[in-house]
Amino acid sequence: MNAYHEERLAELIRSLPPVPEAWVRAAQELPFARQLLDDIVARAEADLEFRRALIADLEQALLAEGYEPDALPLEDLRRRLAD
Amino acid sequence: MELASLTDARLVARCRSGDEDAWRELVSRFSRYVYAISTQAFRLRQDDAEEVFQEVFARTYEYLDRLRDDEAIRPWIGQLTRRLCIDRLRAGGREELSGDEPASAGVDETMERLDEAFAVQEALASLSENCRDILDRFFAQDESYGTISAALDIPPGTIASRISRCLGKLREAFEGRKPTVEPSS
Numbered sequence: 048m049n050a051y052h053e054e055r056l057a058e059l060i061r062s063l064p065p066v067p068e069a070w071v072r073a074a075q076e077l078p079f080a081r082q083l084l085d086d087i088v089a090r091a092e093a094d095l096e097f098r099r100a101l102i103a104d105l106e107q108a109l110l111a112e113g114y115e116p117d118a119l120p121l122e123d124l125r126r127r128l129a130d
Numbered sequence: 131m132e133l134a135s136l137t138d139a140r141l142v143a144r145c146r147s148g149d150e151d152a153w154r155e156l157v158s159r160f161s162r163y164v165y166a167i168s169t170q171a172f173r174l175r176q177d178d179a180e181e182v183f184q185e186v187f188a189r190t191y192e193y194l195d196r197l198r199d200d201e202a203i204r205p206w207i208g209q210l211t212r213r214l215c216i217d218r219l220r221a222g223g224r225e226e227l228s229g230d231e232p233a234s235a236g237v238d239e240t241m242e243r244l245d246e247a248f249a250v251q252e253a254l255a256s257l258s259e260n261c262r263d264i265l266d267r268f269f270a271q272d273e274s275y276g277t278i279s280a281a282l283d284i285p286p287g288t289i290a291s292r293i294s295r296c297l298g299k300l301r302e303a304f305e306g307r308k309p310t311v312e313p314s315s
Contacts, residue, residue, distance in 0.1 A: 052301050053294075060254065060269035062170070062247035063162035070180055071161050074187035075154040 080119050087114065088127050101128055134159075134255060139200035146194045157187055160204065162270075163248050164211050171240040172215035178222065182214045189214075204248065208241065253304040261296035268293055 087109075091098040100108035105125060106116040133141065133155040141159070144152035164186050168179040190207060197206065254262055263282060267273040268289075279286040 053297050056250060056297055056300055056304065057269050059243070059247040059250040060265055061272075062244060063166050063251055064270050064272075066161045066165040066183070067180075070165075070183050071157060074161070074184055075157045077184065077188055078153060078191045079150060 076118060077120075081123075083114070083119060084124055084127070087119075087124065091128060098128065137201070138203045142194065142197065142200040142203050145191075153191065156190075156203075160207050162251065163204070163244060164207060166244050166247070167208065167211045167241065168215050171212070171237045171244065172219065174215060174218060178218050182211065182218055185214055186211050208245070212237075212241070249307060250300070250304055253300055253307050256303050256307075257296065257299055260292075261299055264289070264292055265296050265300065 087101075091101055097108070097112070100111070101124075105121060105128075109116045109119070133144070133152055136144065136152075136155075138159075141152055141156055145156055161183075164183055165179065168174045168182045169176075174182060186207060189210060190203075197203065199206075254265060257265075260282075264278060267278050267281065273281070275286045275289045278284075278289055284292070
C-alpha cells in the first residue's frame with residue numbers, strides 16, 4: 048500500500064467518529080417507545096382512574112402497572128395526557 | 131443471515147415488516163453518518179446535533195413505507211439530515227441565510243467526503259472483527275496503542291504492524307466496492 052492510500056483511508060475512517068451511545072439507544076428504541084406511548088394514552092382515555100394516577104405521579108403510576116419509565120419519552124407522555 | 135451483512139434494501143424491507151432488531155441495525159449502520167453531517171458539514175452544537183439525530187431516525191421510521199427505492203436509503207437519509215440541519219440553523223438564527231442553503235462554505239465538499247467515508251465504513255464492516263476493531267479504535271476513536279493493547283489483549287509492539295496489515299485488507303475491500311458509491315448531495 049502506498050502512503051497516499053494509507054493516509055486517505057485513515058482520514059476517511061476518522062471522518063466517522065462514534066456517536067454518543069445514549070443517542071443511538073434512544074433512536075433505536077424510539078419507534079417502539081412511541082407505540083407503547085400510544086397504548087398507554089389509549090388506556091388512560093378508557094380508564095379514568097389510571098389517567099388520574101398518571102397525572103398525579105407519572106413515573107410511580109407507570110412502575111405500578113409494570114411499565115419501565117426510563118424507556119419512555121416521559122415529556123411526550125405528559126404533554127399528551129395534558130391535551 | 132446476520133443483520134449486519136444484509137444489503138441496505140433488505141434491511142429496509144426487514145424494518146418495514148416490523149423487525150425490531152433490523153431497525154436497531156439500521157440506526158447503528160447510519161448513526162455515524164448522520165452525526166458527521168450535522169457536526170462536520172453544518173457544525174451544529176451538540177444539543178442541536180442530538181435533536182437532528184433523533185428527528186432523522188424518527189422520520190426515517192415514519193417514512194419507511196413511502197421510500198421509492200430501498201437501496202437508496204443512505205442518500206435519502208443524507209438528504210433528510212441535510213434539510214433538518216438547515217431548518218435547525220434557520221430556527222436558531224445562527225446563519226446568514228439566502229436561498230435554500232445556509233451560507234456555510236464547503237458543505238458539498240464535506241458531504242462528498244462523508245459519502246466516501248461511509249463507503250469505507252461499509253468496506254470496514256466486511257473485514258474480520260479484529261481488523262475492524264483495531265482500525266476503528268485507532269482512527270475513529272483516537273485510542274492510543276496502550277489503550278488498544280489493554281482492550282484487545284495484544285502486545286503494544288504489534289499494534290502498528292496489525293494496523294498496517296488491516297489497512298491493506300481495507301484497501302482491497304474498499305477498491306472492490308468503490309463503484310457502488312452514490313453521492314447524497
